[in-house]
Amino acid sequence: MAYVAVKGGEKAIDAAHTWLAEERRGDPALADLTVAQVQAQLGRAVDRVMAEGSLYDRQLGALAVKQAQGDLIEAAFLLRAYRTTLPRFGDSLPVETETMQIARRISAIFKDLPGGQLLGPTSDYTHRLLDFSLLDPENTTPPPPAPSLAGDSVGAIPRVADILGQEGLLEPDGGAAGTPGDLTREPLAFPASRDVRLQALARGDEGFVLGLGYSTQRGYGGTHPFAGEIRLGEVSLEIAPAELGFAIDIGDITLTECQMVNQFHGSKTAPPQFTRGYGLVFGFNERKAMAMALVDRAMRASELGEEVTAPAQNIEFVLYHSDNIEATGFVEHLKLPHYVDFQSELQNVRRMRAEQDKVAAE
Amino acid sequence: MKGYNFAYLDEQTKRMIRRCLLKAVAIPGHQVPFGSREMPLPYGWGTGGIQVTASILGRNDVLKVIDQGADDTTNAVSIRRFFGRTAGVQTTTATAEATVIQTRHRIPEKTLREDQIIVYQVPQPEPLFRLEPSRQETRRMHALSDYGLMHVKLYEDISRFGQISISYDYPVMVNERYLMSPSPIPAFDNPKMDMMPALQLFGAGREKRIYAIPPWTRVKSLDFDDHPFRAINAPHPCGLCGATDSYLDEVVTDDRGGRLFVCSDTDHCAERRAAGHVGNDGFKEAAE
Numbered sequence: 112m113a114y115v116a117v118k119g120g121e122k123a124i125d126a127a128h129t130w131l132a133e134e135r136r137g138d139p140a141l142a143d144l145t146v147a148q149v150q151a152q153l154g155r156a157v158d159r160v161m162a163e164g165s166l167y168d169r170q171l172g173a174l175a176v177k178q179a180q181g182d183l184i185e186a187a188f189l190l191r192a193y194r195t196t197l198p199r200f201g202d203s204l205p206v207e208t209e210t211m212q213i214a215r216r217i218s219a220i221f222k223d224l225p226g227g228q229l230l231g232p233t234s235d236y237t238h239r240l241l242d243f244s245l246l247d248p249e250n251t252t253p254p255p256p257a258p259s260l261a262g263d264s265v266g267a268i269p270r271v272a273d274i275l276g277q278e279g280l281l282e283p284d285g286g287a288a289g290t291p292g293d294l295t296r297e298p299l300a301f302p303a304s305r306d307v308r309l310q311a312l313a314r315g316d317e318g319f320v321l322g323l324g325y326s327t328q329r330g331y332g333g334t335h336p337f338a339g340e341i342r343l344g345e346v347s348l349e350i351a352p353a354e355l356g357f358a359i360d361i362g363d364i365t366l367t368e369c370q371m372v373n374q375f376h377g378s379k380t381a382p383p384q385f386t387r388g389y390g391l392v393f394g395f396n397e398r399k400a401m402a403m404a405l406v407d408r409a410m411r412a413s414e415l416g417e418e419v420t421a422p423a424q425n426i427e428f429v430l431y432h433s434d435n436i437e438a439t440g441f442v443e444h445l446k447l448p449h450y451v452d453f454q455s456e457l458q459n460v461r462r463m464r465a466e467q468d469k470v471a472a473e
Numbered sequence: 474m475k476g477y478n479f480a481y482l483d484e485q486t487k488r489m490i491r492r493c494l495l496k497a498v499a500i501p502g503h504q505v506p507f508g509s510r511e512m513p514l515p516y517g518w519g520t521g522g523i524q525v526t527a528s529i530l531g532r533n534d535v536l537k538v539i540d541q542g543a544d545d546t547t548n549a550v551s552i553r554r555f556f557g558r559t560a561g562v563q564t565t566t567a568t569a570e571a572t573v574i575q576t577r578h579r580i581p582e583k584t585l586r587e588d589q590i591i592v593y594q595v596p597q598p599e600p601l602f603r604l605e606p607s608r609q610e611t612r613r614m615h616a617l618s619d620y621g622l623m624h625v626k627l628y629e630d631i632s633r634f635g636q637i638s639i640s641y642d643y644p645v646m647v648n649e650r651y652l653m654s655p656s657p658i659p660a661f662d663n664p665k666m667d668m669m670p671a672l673q674l675f676g677a678g679r680e681k682r683i684y685a686i687p688p689w690t691r692v693k694s695l696d697f698d699d700h701p702f703r704a705i706n707a708p709h710p711c712g713l714c715g716a717t718d719s720y721l722d723e724v725v726t727d728d729r730g731g732r733l734f735v736c737s738d739t740d741h742c743a744e745r746r747a748a749g750h751v752g753n754d755g756f757k758e759a760a761e
Contacts, residue, residue, distance in 0.1 A: 120545050120546055121550050123547065124547055124550060124551060188515070191511040192511050192512065192513040194511070195510045195512075196477065196483070198483075295508075295510075295511070296508045297508050298506040298507060298508060298509065298681035298682075299681070300506065301608065302609075427607055427608065427609060431608075436511065436516065437516050437679045439515070440515035440516025440517040440518065440520075440679060441516055441517040441596070441679055442517075443515065443517065444515070444516070444517025447517070447518065447540070447577075448540060448541045448546055448547075449578070449657075450541055450722055451541045451542060451578045451579055451657075451658075451659055451720070451722065451737055452578060452640075452641040452642075452659065454659070454707070454721070454722055454723050454737075455640035455641045455659040455660060455661065456640050457723065458640065458705045458706065458707055459638065459640035459705055462636070462705065463634055463638070466635055466636070470635075
């Protein structure tokens with residue numbers, strides 16, 4: 112065998128990219144998938160990519176999904192790498208989820224409440240039976256229109272947390288302390304404050320946050336949670352440019368918000384009351400928002416004087432491992448060449464074995 | 474490249490990184506947190522090194538990129554192309570011609586000069602991470618120069634195996650103050666860091682840390698008086714150029730135990746062969 116090693120890397124890379132493009136397009140006999148179709152019909156995928164890519168742009172999210180062949184972590188990576196090059200014009204004002212144009216709003220802790228329970232476009236009560244009619248290419252009739260909300264959702268719907276708060280049974284919402292941190296600009300520092308933790312969770316990997324949230328329910332840092340309220344809908348985004356002196360509406364974004372209400376027995380300084388876990392995610396992603404709220408509450412353990420024993424309560428552990436772009440990069444970098452290091456390990460093991468054999472022979 | 478700034482990063486980001494570099498140079502071996510950006514290459518592929526290189530690169534620089542000592546490994550090719558595209562700087566494979574050398578896992582065999590900068594890609598900047606996973610805690614240990622844990626680990630190695638079992642990413646003390654990860658270079662390369670005339674910069678993108686060794690700084694591989702530091706290398710000359718003082722890769726040539734040992738530094742090997750040095754296996758290559 113000739114010594115070829117890795118010569119020709121340049122050619123190989125070009126060939127790999129050509130092959131990848133061909134694979135992405137798939138069978139040319141089939142129509143090319145349009146970005147508009149992805150945006151309109153794979154909305155949940157676009158939502159997830161926008162959330163983990165930390166960029167609210169449905170069209171670019173859809174483009175990333177298409178370009179990444181449906182690999183959502185890769186798609187989020189594409190969005191992130193684009194996002195980082197964008198100039199920053201300013202910060203928005205805090206969004207008011209109380210005035211959200213509600214599409215879905217449920218509370219698991221009150222049977223009925225002001226504003227009511229509103230299921231919205233949920234799959235919660237579907238039976239998970241494959242719908243073979245979707246296989247039929249002739250079946251192009253759009254589904255009947257959903258009954259309209261008939262103005263029900265107009266006006267602010269009070270948040271369940273605020274209703275509970277009136278009685279003083281729920282801890283007050285932590286007010287914003289100065290400018291919130293931004294871990295995309297400043298490296299993480301510990302102890303990390305709650306604003307940075309929430310940012311990390313909001314853009315963290317859905318699967319990781321879900322698994323951690325689940326672990327708290329199975330005894331690893333239990334938080335006794337109740338889903339106080341979950342709401343989904345559009346909120347308007349406002350900025351207040353200094354030169355204008357007043358706020359202007361720059362558009363609407365869809366958000367999912369979850370307020371978990373957690374039992375708390377009180378401490379030396381705080382009376383028994385309910386505490387909060389909070390989740391807020393771009394787009395329609397209830398699973399992520401709920402898991403985020405569980406993990407947020409779990410990470411407040413030391414602040415509330417609880418013993419920190421479980422992974423979900425360990426802020427450093429959660430924050431350093433929740434980012435799937437970092438995680439996928441470092442896990443997958445193992446496929447890069449490591450033969451220099453491996454060679455030194457080989458020589459090391461050989462040397463240790465030789466010395467062992469020498470000792471055994473003596 | 475259209476739509477992007479010179480060397481990809483915007484000037485403000487570069488300035489932020491250069492400030493961190495200055496701080497890092499002022500405190501040799503100390504890890505400086507920096508606002509690492511998301512790069513269009515994945516974490517683990519050298520995003521830290523790329524950001525450092527992007528921040529120091531000028532239009533007249535000549536860039537060399539190596540991975541495992543070689544200029545033609547796929548990742549080295551990819552990073553060199555990245556800067557070729559985004560900065561349009563001249564690139565080279567010749568160590569002597571380069572003003573900036575970005576490397577993963579090796580230090581070139583040729584002694585670097587004062588007018589050169591070497592940028593290391595670092596996967597894990599914290600030398601203590603295997604012994605203490607919490608960064609909050611390791612920061613405290615660095616602040617107090619509390620490195621007992623690492624000495625105990627080395628001692629335990631000796632008592633268990635008769636020798637220190639670390640063969641790459643072998644911890645070093647910089648300027649007699651900070652314990653530092655030299656990045657996953659083979660321990661063979663560690664002595665080259667000591668009193669190196671060139672500036673050594675280290676970038677860890679995912680971990681968001683930068684550190685540096687100024688030129689002519691003491692860098693000592695940790696050891697004990699009765700167990701001095703020993704570099705490891707294959708006990709062979711290079712099969713292609715006959716070099717006996719260069720770090721060797723082991724190439725499996727057949728399934729019957731055949732091995733070829735060749736210089737990992739491809740430029741070093743090519744230069745030696747051009748000068749007429751031939752190793753034992755060199756004639757085979759010529760015949761093919």
